[in-house]
Amino acid sequence: MSTTKWADIFAPVMGQGREVREGQAALGQAIIKAIETKTNLVAEAGTGTGKSFASLIPIIHQIQTSKKRNKPFRAIVSTETLILQRQLIDKDLPFLSTLYKDFTYRKLMGRSNYLCFEVAKGAVVADIYMNSIVEKLKMRQTNLGNGEKDDVERVLGRELTADQWAKIASSSSFCPDNQCTTEKCYSTLARERAKAADLVVVNHAILATDAEMKAGDPLADGMLGQFECLIVDEGHQLEPVLVNQWTKEFSERDLTTMAGSVQQGVEDAKSIVPNHSIGKTANDSMDELLALLKNVKNFYMLLGEKSNQEWKGSSTSLSLKTVRGAVTGPLLYAMNEFEEENPGRLARAEAALTEISDYLAKVTHKAAEEKIKGIRKIRKGWTASRDMLEIVQILSKAFATTDGIIQAYGTYGALVDGFEKQDGTPWMKIRLVPLDVSTKAKGIWGKEGGQTNVLLSATLTDLTDGTFRYARECVGFPAGPELRVNSPFDMQNQQLIYITPANRAKVEGAQYSFSELLDLILAARGRSLILFTSRKELDEATEQLQYMRNLGQFPYTLLVQTKDSDKQKLMEQFKADTHSVLLATKSFFVGIDVPGEALSFVGLAKWPNERYDALCKQQIAHWRTRGFSRWYERLSLTLFGQAAGRLIRSSDCKGVVGVLDFRANDAESNVFKTAKLGVTTLGSPITQDIATVKAFLS
Numbered sequence: 001m002s003t004t005k006w007a008d009i010f011a012p013v014m015g016q017g018r019e020v021r022e023g024q025a026a027l028g029q030a031i032i033k034a035i036e037t038k039t040n041l042v043a044e045a046g047t048g049t050g051k052s053f054a055s056l057i058p059i060i061h062q063i064q065t066s067k068k069r070n071k072p073f074r075a076i077v078s079t080e081t082l083i084l085q086r087q088l089i090d091k092d093l094p095f096l097s098t099l100y101k102d103f104t105y106r107k108l109m110g111r112s113n114y115l116c117f118e119v120a121k122g123a124v125v126a127d128i129y130m131n132s133i134v135e136k137l138k139m140r141q142t143n144l145g146n147g148e149k150d151d152v153e154r155v156l157g158r159e160l161t162a163d164q165w166a167k168i169a170s171s172s173s174f175c176p177d178n179q180c181t182t183e184k185c186y187s188t189l190a191r192e193r194a195k196a197a198d199l200v201v202v203n204h205a206i207l208a209t210d211a212e213m214k215a216g217d218p219l220a221d222g223m224l225g226q227f228e229c230l231i232v233d234e235g236h237q238l239e240p241v242l243v244n245q246w247t248k249e250f251s252e253r254d255l256t257t258m259a260g261s262v263q264q265g266v267e268d269a270k271s272i273v274p275n276h277s278i279g280k281t282a283n284d285s286m287d288e289l290l291a292l293l294k295n296v297k298n299f300y301m302l303l304g305e306k307s308n309q310e311w312k313g314s315s316t317s318l319s320l321k322t323v324r325g326a327v328t329g330p331l332l333y334a335m336n337e338f339e340e341e342n343p344g345r346l347a348r349a350e351a352a353l354t355e356i357s358d359y360l361a362k363v364t365h366k367a368a369e370e371k372i373k374g375i376r377k378i379r380k381g382w383t384a385s386r387d388m389l390e391i392v393q394i395l396s397k398a399f400a401t402t403d404g405i406i407q408a409y410g411t412y413g414a415l416v417d418g419f420e421k422q423d424g425t426p427w428m429k430i431r432l433v434p435l436d437v438s439t440k441a442k443g444i445w446g447k448e449g450g451q452t453n454v455l456l457s458a459t460l461t462d463l464t465d466g467t468f469r470y471a472r473e474c475v476g477f478p479a480g481p482e483l484r485v486n487s488p489f490d491m492q493n494q495q496l497i498y499i500t501p502a503n504r505a506k507v508e509g510a511q512y513s514f515s516e517l518l519d520l521i522l523a524a525r526g527r528s529l530i531l532f533t534s535r536k537e538l539d540e541a542t543e544q545l546q547y548m549r550n551l552g553q554f555p556y557t558l559l560v561q562t563k564d565s566d567k568q569k570l571m572e573q574f575k576a577d578t579h580s581v582l583l584a585t586k587s588f589f590v591g592i593d594v595p596g597e598a599l600s601f602v603g604l605a606k607w608p609n610e611r612y613d614a615l616c617k618q619q620i621a622h623w624r625t626r627g628f629s630r631w632y633e634r635l636s637l638t639l640f641g642q643a644a645g646r647l648i649r650s651s652d653c654k655g656v657v658g659v660l661d662f663r664a665n666d667a668e669s670n671v672f673k674t675a676k677l678g679v680t681t682l683g684s685p686i687t688q689d690i691a692t693v694k695a696f697l698s
């Protein structure tokens with residue numbers, strides 16, 4: 001039983017003229033109960049419920065109460081994106097801190113979001129422009145605040161491109177273990193300040209790192225310190241972020257970088273604990289792995305050639321291959337090497353890396369005990385040797401399978417991805433992707449009964465079975481109550497769904513009609529967010545719209561997401577120019593909040609199916625074994641729900657969600673049934689007539 005009433009703790013906010021929302025009160029009360037009883041809650045709350053306040057106010061109340069009782073209570077709120085983090089830190093928490101006193105809050109981001117003068121030393125070499133930037137930053141160091149990109153740009157008085165920022169920002173590959181002093185290191189400073197705060201706003205990637213750092217030791221401090229409550233907002237995005245975070249990649253370049261770190265670490269370590277043979281052992285293990293990578297690339301390229309498959313953009317399971325038809329010439333040679341020599345290479349590399357890793361561990365511990373300074377390269381080499389050892393162990397397992405699915409250290413899919421460099425030279429990356437993060441993710445939820453966990457989102461229900469079963473199981477979420485709170489918006493009158501009648505000429509190679517897209521944008525008088533799942537289709541649509549502008553037939557500002565775009569800034573431009581049109585890709589399916597006039601039409605050029613590639617097949621196969629036979633469909637319904645959810649963000653919003661993919665109108669297509677289920681779930685009227693769209697928006 002919870003003793004605190006939502007209405008009581010919400011009263012200060014109501015005093016500021018905010019309305020009482022039924023759904024928000026239900027969610028707030030459920031979170032109070034979870035906190036007071038140290039239980040876990042899964043809650044789906046539709047758009048407009050007011051999830052942020054429903055989470056933050058109970059946390060703040062508990063912080064205040066605990067302080068009075070002299071009991072510890074720290075809370076972490078995790079969101080998926082930096083935009084959502086900023087919304088909480090720059091808007092919601094400053095507002096709440098004027099009403100509720102005696103609590104501290106901080107934001108913590110991944111280290112690539114903080115300036116690092118050590119990394120910048122490399123940027124200034126032979127780059128006059130970067131040199132001038134770094135010099136200016138050094139001179140105005142006292143004005144750099146938290147050392148975030150915004151701080152740096154404020155000091156410089158100009159924006160930096162993603163590439164320029166990467167040259168001066170911290171990175172885990174440059175600095176695996178934060179060894180500089182706190183005063184010198186913005187990333188360490190941010191962590192220490194976060195650990196001292198009552199409430200920390202992070203993103204899901206930080207949760208993943210914290211769980212890894214605390215693995216096997218629940219009392220370890222990790223990245224976030226100890227805490228009593230964790231709220232994971234945008235909870236449906238936790239699984240993909242964890243998969244991404246825990247994916248291991250391995251290319252010839254990565255190998256060379258890691259090998260360099262290991263070799264340098266070994267060289268430095270010899271001056272502390274002499275070992276005459278270890279240098280040769282390190283070199284031999286690298287030679288084995290380079291030979292292996294060379295063969296894998298050669299074999300898979302020849303295999304692709306045989307089946308007329310393009311190497312560039314290919315993705316194939318790394319496993320024993322049964323080559324169809326007669327195998328002759330170079331492919332036969334490469335296949336024999338692939339199957340016969342590689343297991344031996346891996347075994348020898350594993351033995352060597354075990355020896356190196358043990359040696360570097362011994363030296364690191366000795367150096368720490370004897371307080372020997374300057375061992376950063378040894379530690380870095382030790383980290384690199386452990387990473388390589390784990391990769392080698394997983395690779396060994398992959399070579400023994402026929403489907404690349406490995407049951408070791410969790411469930412991984414092993415894949416070979418083919419690329420081409422700018423000069424046309426082929427290169428390859430081996431990816432080890434966790435197909436199932438549920439076991440490892442359990443570390444996020446702490447010891448049973450020790451921590452309150454809330455998994456929260458507007459889209460947690462698996463629409464293929466109507467339950468939260470997948471949402472819970474995919475991240476190993478602990479047992480506890482469930483809650484569903486509907487959106488307070490009137491979806492019958494605020495939203496209309498347009499499905500293409502598919503009666504116009506399609507864009508070549510795509511699934512939508514450009515003239516239909518243009519008519520819908522004109523019907524919405526700009527004010528459109530058009531979502532693409534392919535960069536190529538987005539570029540082509542951009543070109544066509546620019547052409548129409550030159551002809552005077554497209555009077556609106558066209559905003560386009562590019563590789564270097566700052567999502568937040570693009571959104572601000574879109575909001576400010578209320579008749580602009582924004583073309584974007586998948587990253588804009590979530591975290592976009594444009595209430596009011598500026599967004600009246602959300603168009604999907606293609607039904608958002610995940611790419612049906614080797615990895616996807618492995619994921620489908622794996623989740624079938626866990627009883628989720630409609631995994632692929634579930635994923636696309638979730639993506640569609642997120643994209644459609646960008647439209648109605650307040651009771652003032654009115655607009656149209658357009659499904660422009662011809663297959664949504666084709667009963668023979670495998671998209672048809674899924675799209676029908678997706679649009680029905682939105683609970684709004686459906687039309688196939690642009691005149692109705694125009695009348696609705698007029």
Ligand code: SF4
Pocket residue numbers: 111116117118119170171174175177178179180181184185186187188
């Ligand atoms: S510890 Fe040093 S190298 Fe690492 S991020 Fe901090 S300042 Fe940069």
